[in-house]
Structure formats: C-alpha cells, structure tokens
Amino acid sequence: MDWQGRIVTSPDTLFGRPRIAGTRIGVDFVLELLASGWSSERILAE
Secondary structure, X not given: XXXXXXXXXXXXXXXXXXXXXXXXXEHHHHHHHHHOOOOHHHHHHO
C-alpha cells in the first residue's frame, strides 16, 4: 500500500497534523479507534 499518497499535511488544515488525503480526519484519530478495538471495516463503514 502506498501510504505516502494517502497521508498529507498542510499548515492550513488540522493545525498541520497528518490527515487522510481529501478529508479532515486526522491520522491520530484513526489510530485511537484502532487502539480501542475498532476494526478497519468498522472504521470505513462509519
């Protein structure tokens, strides 16, 4: 998987924190969901 095209940063969005390209969903949020036991399928469905 080419993550470099999917994870972007911009100082104008989310205070420069890494996010999923084309969204305002932070990578840290997705990692928190995974750490809480959510499956990748559930994250994508939500």
